[in-house]
Amino acid sequence: GDSVTQMEGPVTLSEEAFLTINCTYTATGYPSLFWYVQYPGEGLQLLLKATKADDKGSNKGFEATYRKETTSFHLEKGSVQVSDSAVYFCALSGGNQFYFGTGTSLTVIP
Amino acid sequence: NAGVMQNPRHLVRRRGQEARLRCSPMKGHSHVYWYRQLPEEGLKFMVYLQKENIIDESGMPKERFSAEFPKEGPSILRIQQVVRGDSAAYFCASSARETGAADTQYFGPGTRLTVL
Numbered sequence: 642g643d644s645v646t647q648m649e650g651p652v653t654l655s656e657e658a659f660l661t662i663n664c665t666y667t668a669t670g671y672p673s674l675f676w677y678v679q680y681p682g683e684g685l686q687l688l689l690k691a692t693k694a695d696d697k698g699s700n701k702g703f704e705a706t707y708r709k710e711t712t713s714f715h716l717e718k719g720s721v722q723v724s725d726s727a728v729y730f731c732a733l734s735g736g737n738q739f740y741f742g743t744g745t746s747l748t749v750i751p
Numbered sequence: 752n753a754g755v756m757q758n759p760r761h762l763v764r765r766r767g768q769e770a771r772l773r774c775s776p777m778k779g780h781s782h783v784y785w786y787r788q789l790p791e792e793g794l795k796f797m798v799y800l801q802k803e804n805i806i807d808e809s810g811m812p813k814e815r816f817s818a819e820f821p822k823e824g825p826s827i828l829r830i831q832q833v834v835r836g837d838s839a840a841y842f843c844a845s846s847a848r849e850t851g852a853a854d855t856q857y858f859g860p861g862t863r864l865t866v867l
Contacts, residue, residue: 647793673854684755684842685794685858730793734854737807738784738796739844 643668643735647742654721654749662716662745664705664731672733674698674707674714679728679744688716688729721749753778755845755859756825763865770830770837772862776845783826784856785818788840800826833866840864 648663666674673692677685689698694709703718714731726749731742756775764770776783781802786794796810800820811818815833820826830837840863844856 675855677858684757684860687855687857690855734856737799738810739786739794739856740796741786741793743791743793 643672643733643740645731645733645740645742647731648745649743651746651748654747656723656749656751657720658749660716660718660721660725660747662729662731662747664714664716664742666712666714666731666733666740668712668733668735670735671709672735674705675732675734675739676703676705676714676716677730677732677741679730681727685730721747723749723751725749755843755857757843757859757862759862760860761863761865763867764833765867766834767832770833770864772828772830772841772843772864773825774828774843774845774859775825776843777847777857780845780847780857782846782848783820784844784846785826785828786842786844788842788861790839794842797828830864833864835866838864838866 644667646665675690676688678688679685689700691698691707697706705714705716728744728746730744732739758773783800785797788794798811798818799807815831817829840861842861843859846856
């Protein structure tokens with residue numbers, strides 16, 4: 642069945658460091674792929690999405706490219722800020738539901 | 752444009768009581784999804800509903816849990832005779848699948864259920 646495997650955390654980075662959070666997926670068909678961000682005590686907010694192979698989603702300096710050949714959708718940001726501290730979830734749309742990774746906690750220190 | 756609304760945000764119940772969680776989708780959305788998030792885990796799908804119809808309940812526990820999305824009013828997730836293991840964050844999401852514009856799901860802030 643469909644599934645998402647996400648890099649385990651927690652991840653701690655200094656401000657302005659480069660961020661990569663790995664995400665790979667298994668799916669039948671051609672799902673859309675998503676990154677969501679969850680701040681403490683809040684719901685999930687859509688960060689970016691890509692709907693087909695080679696699409697690049699981007700938002701707020703974050704970006705991820707839908708790689709069909711490696712079944713990956715890694716999240717990157719060139720220079721993180723303290724305000725980026727949150728939990729990041731990779732997800733794919735499959736049929737009637739979304740499949741989520743277990744989340745990667747990111748802490749950015751000044 | 753209001754987002755997905757959920758209430759209550761926090762709910763405390765004693766074992767054996769009933770919990771009712773409410774979700775109002777985004778304006779223009781008629782597809783609602785419920786997910787459960789256990790501590791330190793990702794979200795797990797529970798049920799997908801359209802107005803007056805349950806489309807997919809493959810993630811719902813067979814007993815004590817039910818969901819509805821009436822013609823008027825919010826979607827309700829109902830948990831009867833709660834047990835400590837039901838303590839979790841319950842998230843509702845909505846989408847506008849019928850428009851074809853997006854299969855993106857937009858999430859509410861969640862209801863955090865604590866069973867004493």
